Amino acid sequence: MKFLRNTLDKIKPHVQKGGKFQKFRSTFDAFETFLYVPDHVTKSGSHIRDGIDLKRAMSVVVIALMPALLFGMWNVGYQHFLAIGQTAGFCELFWYGFLQVLPIIIVSYVVGLGVEFIFAQIRGHEVNEGFLVSGMLIPMIMPVDTPLWMVAVATIFAVIIGKEVFGGTGMNIFNPALLARAFIFFAYPSKISGDFVWVSGLSDSTTKVVDGFSGATPMGLAGQGQFDKIPDFWTMFIGNIPGSIGETSKIAILIGAAILIISGIGSFRIMLSTILGGSAMIYIFNLFAANPYMEISPLVQLSMGGFLFGAVFMATDPVSASQTSTGKIIYGFLIGMIAMLIRVLNPAYPEGMMLAILMMNMFAPLIDYYVVEANIKRRLKRAKLSSIKS
Amino acid sequence: MAQVKNSKLLANPLNLQNPVTVQVLGICSALAVTVQMKPAFVMGLSVTIVTAFSSLIISALRNTIPNRIRIIVQLVVVAALVIIVDQLLKAFLYDVSKQLSVFVGLIITNCILMGRLEAFAMGNKPFPSFIDGIGNGLGYSIILLSIAFVRELLGSGSIWGFKIIPPVFYQLGYENNGLMILPPMAVILIGIIIWIQRSWKKELIEK
Incomplete structure (x- = not known):
């Protein structure tokens, strides 16, 4: 490690302003x-800095x-x-x-x-x-x-x-x-x-290819x-099914989710609310049950496709997601609902997670804006009430 | 109004005063007719003709048009010209006219036209107005053609309807880009053109 530091220090003067490179x-x-x-620190104003x-x-x-x-x-x-x-x-x-x-x-x-x-x-x-x-x-x-x-x-x-x-x-x-x-x-x-x-x-x-092997994803x-051919829940949970490279195993994704939540980097609010939103939509579909696709039970439906992968790794992207706590819950919930809506009701797109997340990315700043506005309004009201009382 | 040189009237809209990339007018037809070069060219030509002649006519009439009904008078002139162009296209270029479908008729509502009539033709002599109309039409056509060039080349592998990407490419695994055919890509391409233009002409960047 010392060697690395020394090499870097040796190169440094050359690439500084005025140097050769x-x-x-x-x-x-x-x-x-x-x-x-890096060793540089913020120079002005008060700031709270995490070690990471x-x-x-x-x-x-x-x-x-x-x-x-x-x-x-x-x-x-x-x-x-x-x-x-x-x-x-x-x-x-x-x-x-x-x-x-x-x-x-x-x-x-x-x-x-x-x-x-x-x-x-x-x-x-x-x-x-x-x-x-x-x-x-x-x-x-x-x-x-x-x-x-x-x-x-x-x-x-x-x-x-x-x-x-x-x-x-x-x-x-x-x-x-x-x-x-x-x-x-x-x-x-x-x-x-x-x-x-x-x-x-x-x-x-x-x-x-062997006879009978279709290569189709759930x-x-x-x-x-072909609803009777969809693998059972445990097969999809373990993940030895065809699919995009990283999306198949729900166990591996959940381990990743645990790492993200424990280290505090991924927002558990978004993950949970996305899954809740998806489940809510599936329950609504189950109530209507107009076609076999709507009758699939929540556990199976949630373990199909890239839903979980999207919920854990894509929706939680801190840059494109909502920033406020309440906003995160609304954002995740809507992602889950829209993903299921596209998946089940729109035959043109087999999986809706990608489009759902991209769409909610677009609305994330709007959600934040209204959450902040609502907070300001609530506090103003409280301030007025207390000023009247006194 | 300060007198501007006629050559400036022609050249400015091509770059520094481009109706599409600088004034951001006429975007919707730029998205709709730029899948292939041929329709884009015909569209650009039609807009140029209509802009030039409507500017000429309105400029000639400018002192007799009552101010309160000027928009209606402008619309009548533009609509008449658009119908003439539309009929000519139907008579001589039926295929292209079919491809352009409603968008020729929609030239009437093209913002570039009303913009030029209001901003220039109402206050200038007929000849400069005519030049100004041609200039703006050309500025619009240039953008249309460059977008259509990229979209047709990458989207269908052809230029002006001729296949120019050799079949060997397809055998090696090349594929036409389906996104280029869809309107969103036209928006992105316009954005990229604006980006290039602004990094080239720094004075266009807003503070």
Whole structure:
């Protein structure tokens, strides 16, 4: 560790203002503050400072994502070997999945960070590692067979249009990772829907697939009306089903949720209210029960598709979510309701979580505004009452 | 009103006074007709003609139009010209006219037209007004064509209806971008054009 510090200190004078390589100052800053907690402090005004800064918070989220990612890698291998009808050991399954998933992660990080660094250099501000989490989230919400160049294009779109035009990390209205997925969803719909994209190797017509293996996700089956084929709750809870890389295992996601809640980085209000909102909507559907889709019980419905993943990792994005406590509850509740509404009632979109979160991202500032206004009004009223009394 | 050179009247709307990217007028037709270049070109041409001639006519009439009913008079002139253009398109360019459908008729409500008539033609001599109309029409067309170029190239892999992306690309896994066909991408493209223009001409950036 001493060696790292020494190298950094050696380079530092060159990239300072007036140094030889001052153009690369933001790049250097990015690496230095990533490796070590920066030593600069706020200079004016009173401030309360936590020991943890943005980069450290991001790392915790990435750690929380690990269980889902590792399970996703194993599941990619498992589904692939299931599809071609061979058996393989645990290590072989995992290794196969690892080799399939790793390129997507690398592309997402290299492209995304590349764009961020270029913008930071041009605009002369420091590189914010807001992309650390987005870069990990993007691969996890893609089908494993997504072509790499599409991941690259979607990442560029998400970082530039989703983040840089609004002023960079912390200024974005929408969740960049979801924007990348939405981009692929609308630009290349054949690569992110249907039965053949979710299992590695299935979209290649030369792959021999075992009879009876469809590769359809639970969402796909429900969309086609094959409700009897939807796996039971425990299968979906454990997660050895086809789906986007990170979304299948509910156990792994819940472990991630526990890490986020215990470390205080993810808002449990948003997670809980999202699930509550989803359940409320399902109960309403159950009451009407106009078609088989509406009759699915809440537990099964909640464990289908990317609902839980979205609720834990996407909706809780501190930048694009509501900031006030009451606002968070309203925000989460509406995400849950809208996601279920789109999922069940709109046949064009098999899963509604992505669109629900993006839509509520848009309304989050509005919710905050009214929560704050209501608070001001309430306190004004109290102030008036007490002044009358005295 | 200060006299402006005729050449300035023609050149300003192309860049510094562009009706779409600077004054943000006529956005809705820019979203609707820019999926392909051909309709976009015809639309731009139609708007240019209508803007130029309505400016000419209104400017010639400007001293006789009673102030209180000037909007109605302007609308009558514009509507007459739009109908002529529409009929001409139907007669000679039926396919494109069908693609443009209602949007030719909607030129009447295009904000660029009323804006130029109110802001320029009502207070200037016929010839400068005519030039001003052409300039603004061209400024509108340029933006329309550049958006349509990107959208057609990336959305359908063609330019002016000709496939220009070689089939080899598709075999290698390239796919047309479906988002380009949808209107939201046109908004984003206009945004990007505005962004580029403002980083190029710094004086356009609002404080």
